[in-house]
Amino acid sequence: MNKTLLLFKTMVKMHFSMVGKDDKFKINVFIISLALIPIGIMWMFLLNTIISSLYQVLEPTGHESFIIAIGLILTGILLLFTSIPSILSSFYFAEDIEDYLAMPFHPYQLVIGKSLAPLLTVYGISAVVILPILFFYGLAYGSGILFALNGFLTFIFFPLIPFILSALMVMVLMRYANISKNKDRTKFVAGMFSLFMIVGFNVIIRMNQDTDQLSQGLGKWLEQQDQLLWNVTKFIPNVYAATKALEVDVWWHSVLFLVLFLLITVIAITLFIVFGQRFYYQGVLGISGGGKGKKVEDIESRTSSRSILWSYTTKELKTIIRTPAFFMNCVINSLFAPFFIFIMMFIDEDIGAMASTLQSIAPKSILLALFLFSIFVLGTNPTATSAISREGSNWFTNLYMPIQPKTILYGKLLAAWIVESVSIVLLLILFGFVINVPIFVLILWLILVVGASWISNLIGVFIDIHNPKLKWNDEQQVFKSRFAPLQSLLILFFGFGTLVLFLWFLPFVTNVWITFLILGIVIGTSIYFTQRKLIQTVDTQFIHIMEKQ
Incomplete structure (x- = not known):
């Protein structure tokens, strides 16, 4: 019994350890x-x-x-x-x-x-x-x-x-x-x-x-x-x-x-x-054993001349897809909101009747509502906020590879953006073919949400690179007991939520094109400053990440 209590106490201390946790x-x-x-x-x-x-x-x-x-x-x-x-x-x-x-x-x-x-x-x-x-x-x-x-x-x-x-x-x-x-x-x-x-x-x-x-x-x-x-x-x-x-x-x-x-x-x-x-x-016993029957393929036949950025992006995507914990949290969970909306549209008559009422709603209001909902869906995706943490103890290998830190960073950003694009495609189908949003409003929304997705990934990677979780024994620990995804969601949702509220109630912003122009300027400006700040800190952060752990 003493050994059992000692083992349990040790695991509790390791799990709740505040060593390395700053203010x-x-x-x-x-x-x-x-x-x-x-x-x-x-x-x-x-x-x-x-x-x-x-x-x-x-x-x-x-x-x-x-x-x-x-x-x-x-x-x-x-x-x-x-x-x-x-x-x-x-x-x-x-x-x-x-x-x-x-x-x-x-x-x-x-x-x-x-x-x-x-x-x-x-x-x-x-x-x-x-x-x-x-x-x-x-x-x-x-x-x-x-x-x-x-x-x-x-x-x-x-x-x-x-x-x-x-x-x-x-x-x-x-x-x-x-x-x-x-x-x-x-x-x-x-x-x-x-x-x-x-x-x-x-x-x-x-x-x-x-x-x-x-x-x-x-x-x-x-x-x-x-x-x-x-x-x-x-x-x-x-x-x-x-x-x-x-x-x-x-x-x-x-x-x-x-x-x-x-x-x-x-x-x-x-x-x-x-x-x-x-x-x-x-x-x-034998839990670390691998599978059998893998084919031996010619490496040269699969080798082609590709850019370093795209090669690293492909490597990130394969890691996400082939690792069940990463695939579940980064891909499947991000599809939950669009999938759940699909279900409600078919089983709830009141929500299903929404399409018939869109004709009486101003295009500006439709654009703002769709944009705000999309921001919430994109903000819940943890792909960017786990970009550095997914490396775990293998992070040090990035310090020795002949790849610029900026290239590694853009590779992770592109991978997260491609994963989020799956949710964007589902939302596009939902808004365009189920709810029947007017085509010109749908095009304006798509342009805005693509830029918002890039901002979401920039914020997520910025948070993760400053406070990564590299010490984990199981892939699920990358996503458990971490506040980075919620922190990214709050920054994104409250920032753009405040802007949407202003545009919704401002009396002189009544045209959908003016609304689109203001949102586009804010998104473009946010991308410029956020990306610039992230690139400025990437070189020093790549070295100090291991020291923080």
């Missing part, structure tokens, strides 16, 4: 935390509306505890599937696995230690979902200290069983399925599966007309399901006990179910340790 990092954390407050308020308002509507329907029939049961079961299913990619990365595909295997630890001790990173994701999702549900339900229920105590223990221990179930499935799969030689493909499939689960959940929600009707319809259905609580325990067994523990009308009844809930959790932890001891080492 700028702390300031960024503070600013971004403030920026997330409005999003949190909107999420709280949505949950409060759903829970209060459900409570009004279920309270007269005595089934109000179904609110907690449904909240826990949905959260458990979400945790069950979204934790699989992080478990795979942390348990099997991290680069420090071989270092720990040589240490005098039992397999179950390594499994407990490697659970840190996936558990952070699990508890992050739980804090966003479970805590607000318990809080708003407690306000409606008029609960007291016993409910608060049971709710706190539910938040602490409930996420463990979905996480353990995911870990058990992964360990058994890795033990008996020979997928170690296709680890990149495995991580890609797991990530895509989680993404489709999230998209599917949003589609189901969007298929309902509004929040109140969804809550009332769900409440009426729940009134007829007397065995619902017992049925959900077939999938996640601690839901029933946790729900009954939060019914505090009879205190000793609540305490008994709380003990049962904790007992189920202890049994699950014991199974986790037993399975880890039995299956972990067998699954991790």
Whole structure:
């Protein structure tokens, strides 16, 4: 037990180490935390509306505890599937696995230690979902200290069983399925599966007309399901006990179910340790093996005379496409917003009817609205903000290659711009063929958004080159616990958002061509000064990057 605690404590210190973090990092954390407050308020308002509507329907029939049961079961299913990619990365595909295997630890001790990173994701999702549900339900229920105590223990221990179930499935799969030689493909499939689960959940929600009707319809259905609580325990067994523990009308009844809930959790932890001891080492053996059957090709036949800039850009694009973590975060995630809009257009009649109302909207307003939405989509793409960090420990090789730092920088910028162009093409199809935006407004928008995309990449690379993350053991760590993408989005969105608001309300800017001219001048000026500043600092930053790490 002492070795287990020591290993876990060491991994916690390594994960949360503030060594090398300057005051700028702390300031960024503070600013971004403030920026997330409005999003949190909107999420709280949505949950409060759903829970209060459900409570009004279920309270007269005595089934109000179904609110907690449904909240826990949905959260458990979400945790069950979204934790699989992080478990795979942390348990099997991290680069420090071989270092720990040589240490005098039992397999179950390594499994407990490697659970840190996936558990952070699990508890992050739980804090966003479970805590607000318990809080708003407690306000409606008029609960007291016993409910608060049971709710706190539910938040602490409930996420463990979905996480353990995911870990058990992964360990058994890795033990008996020979997928170690296709680890990149495995991580890609797991990530895509989680993404489709999230998209599917949003589609189901969007298929309902509004929040109140969804809550009332769900409440009426729940009134007829007397065995619902017992049925959900077939999938996640601690839901029933946790729900009954939060019914505090009879205190000793609540305490008994709380003990049962904790007992189920202890049994699950014991199974986790037993399975880890039995299956972990067998699954991790040969994890570094490569694939077989690659063809031997003539190098000279594939060698052609190309510019250094385009060769480096091609190398960056291949790295992004061939690395599952980079492909998921830089390409797939950036397509989520356009893809989700496509879905809403087909399943929501009100949004689908938007095309018919465009004829009555001024072209200037259409251009500004499309431009602002596109800025948000482009700003969420982390390709530029991870341009330097993706190199990892191999960054030092750039210092010895016979390539100018400016060429390397432009290669990364071009690669990020090409990746973002995929989102631009999807938005072009969405605006032009689905929403039926007027053709001349669409052309003006396309010109502006191409320039805005270049600015987005300039800002992203500028942020990343000044504060890169080169020390990582798994590719997912390039994107986790980093504020660079959000910082770039805030700079881009609030900068152009302010300009769009001014142009929207200024009385003398009524013509779409004047609006286009002003936006074009601002974008061109921003490109000139941002690019000039980035080029001025690139030579010194290339040398100091390794020193900062």
